[in-house]
Amino acid sequence: MLPVDQAESILLNLAQPLDGESDQEVVGLLTASGRVLAQPLVSQLDFPHWDNSAMDGYAVRYEDVVNASIDHPQELEIIEEIPAGYAPQCTIKTGQAARIFTGACLPKGADTIVIQEETERLGNRVKILSAPEPHAFIRYQGSYYKAGEPLLIPGIPLEAPEIAVLAAAQCTHIPVYRRLRVALLSTGDELVTPDEPLKRGQLVDSNQYALATVVANLGAEPISFGIIPDQREVLKNAIAHALEKADIVLSTGGVSVGDYDYVEEILTELGGTIHIQAVAIKPGQPLTVASFPHCLYFGLPGNPVSALVTFWRFVQPVIKKKSGLLPQFWQPEFVKARSLQKLKGGGKREIYFWGQLQLVKGEYEFQLAPGSQISGNLINLAQTTGLAVLPIGQSEVKAGDFVQVLKVR
Numbered sequence: 142m143l144p145v146d147q148a149e150s151i152l153l154n155l156a157q158p159l160d161g162e163s164d165q166e167v168v169g170l171l172t173a174s175g176r177v178l179a180q181p182l183v184s185q186l187d188f189p190h191w192d193n194s195a196m197d198g199y200a201v202r203y204e205d206v207v208n209a210s211i212d213h214p215q216e217l218e219i220i221e222e223i224p225a226g227y228a229p230q231c232t233i234k235t236g237q238a239a240r241i242f243t244g245a246c247l248p249k250g251a252d253t254i255v256i257q258e259e260t261e262r263l264g265n266r267v268k269i270l271s272a273p274e275p276h277a278f279i280r281y282q283g284s285y286y287k288a289g290e291p292l293l294i295p296g297i298p299l300e301a302p303e304i305a306v307l308a309a310a311q312c313t314h315i316p317v318y319r320r321l322r323v324a325l326l327s328t329g330d331e332l333v334t335p336d337e338p339l340k341r342g343q344l345v346d347s348n349q350y351a352l353a354t355v356v357a358n359l360g361a362e363p364i365s366f367g368i369i370p371d372q373r374e375v376l377k378n379a380i381a382h383a384l385e386k387a388d389i390v391l392s393t394g395g396v397s398v399g400d401y402d403y404v405e406e407i408l409t410e411l412g413g414t415i416h417i418q419a420v421a422i423k424p425g426q427p428l429t430v431a432s433f434p435h436c437l438y439f440g441l442p443g444n445p446v447s448a449l450v451t452f453w454r455f456v457q458p459v460i461k462k463k464s465g466l467l468p469q470f471w472q473p474e475f476v477k478a479r480s481l482q483k484l485k486g487g488g489k490r491e492i493y494f495w496g497q498l499q500l501v502k503g504e505y506e507f508q509l510a511p512g513s514q515i516s517g518n519l520i521n522l523a524q525t526t527g528l529a530v531l532p533i534g535q536s537e538v539k540a541g542d543f544v545q546v547l548k549v550r
């Protein structure tokens with residue numbers, strides 16, 4: 142049995158990120174969400190593109206209004222009105238101002254904006270009722286970003302803020318890494334699909350749906366191979382087929398010591414290198430991992446909680462790293478949380494308890510899922526947002542004490 146941290150480092154070494162031209166594709170702005178940028182981007186535009194006003198008001202020369210006050214207002218002549226989107230035509234000279242609106246270009250000669258609340262309008266003249274700060278409310282060209290500087294770096298996930306930057310930079314053809322293909326197969330004679338009537342002894346294949354969801358949420362493409370019976374040759378063919386089609390294969394079941402647990406033998410027969418046969422983790426101990434020249438195979442344990450816990454702990458960072466993300470985006474996120482219940486440890490495995498992680502008055506709390514914490518019980522797994530971890534050697538966490546919690550969503 143490998144310790145959890147050793148299993149993790151073996152896996153992260155095996156997870157080679159997508160790289161090179163053949164692993165990239167070009168997407169549009171509205172299809173870029175959740176993708177990973179594959180090339181450094183530079184814009185030829187300054188941001189802001191022009192000196193412009195941050196407020197509705199008047200563009201003035203600071204020296205004209207420096208002494209303005211409510212008792213001694215400064216009167217200026219309005220020579221132009223500049224809405225957003227218009228190029229100003231005039232130059233502001235001493236004693237003059239331009240009516241200006243938020244986002245509109247600053248006219249030549251002006252160096253300060255007086256907000257409209259500090260003025261009084263009299264036809265084509267305006268009274269300035271207080272002295273502004275010099276350069277007040279001007280957004281200077283290039284003050285956010287100068288053309289030619291690095292804009293976005295490869296390896297970042299594209300979400301609303303990055304997509305806004307890309308749109309503003311008029312980058313409409315976005316180079317991203319291709320989506321990883323993740324094959325899913327559920328092994329077990331007892332399994333049926335959710336729409337089949339159950340005969341005695343049968344069980345619905347829930348793992349396939351759970352894994353398809355978490356894989357898709359990571360921006361990868363789940364490819365379903367359905368339910369494969371516990372028949373050696375049938376399973377071997379299905380695994381061989383999945384290995385051809387995918388970057389990563391996730392199977393569930395068939396990795397323990399039972400007579401019908403064929404996965405590891407098949408992986409060896411197919412030429413895979415076995416890296417992990419068991420991990421000191423509860424639940425999830427029989428996790429089996431093999432590598433092939435173009436594919437990484439995870440044999441996840443069949444119990445529904447074991448399948449998801451091993452996915453969250455080991456597969457998720459691997460998918461993220463392989464997707465081309467920078468380390469700060471793929472490293473598992475552990476937080477310190479106050480456990481609301483007593484957690485009982487002991488034994489030879491690191492124990493993962495499932496429950497809810499909540500932020501209460503700036504401090505994380507972990508609420509253990511009520512009911513049976515046993516790997517076959519998927520019912521109380523619903524609403525899990527964190528996994529509290531008890532390391533080997535720690536016999537308990539008292540209610541109110543701190544515990545490390547892996548955030549899972």
Ligand SMILES: Nc1nc2c(c(=O)[nH]1)N[C@H]1C(S)=C(S)[C@@H](COP(=O)(O)OP(=O)(O)OC[C@H]3O[C@@H](n4cnc5c(N)ncnc54)[C@H](O)[C@@H]3O)O[C@H]1N2
Pocket residue numbers: 327328329331332344345346347348349393394395396397398399402424425426427441442443444445447516517
């Ligand atoms: N003698 C021993 N027996 C077991 C050991 C052990 O060390 N010695 N380990 C136990 C542990 S821990 C786990 S975890 C399981 C892992 O078993 P397998 O990965 O071989 O999985 P199966 O035997 O095929 O199934 C286990 C369990 O999960 C249900 N299952 C399977 N697939 C699905 C699915 N797609 N959706 C929902 N549920 C599924 C299956 O019906 C079984 O109940 O082994 C223990 N045994």
Ligand code: MOO
Pocket residue numbers: 422423424425426427442444447516517
């Ligand atoms: O290690 Mo198994 O995953 O608990 O039931």
Ligand SMILES: [Mg+2]
Pocket residue numbers: 394395396397398399401402
């Ligand atoms: Mg088994």
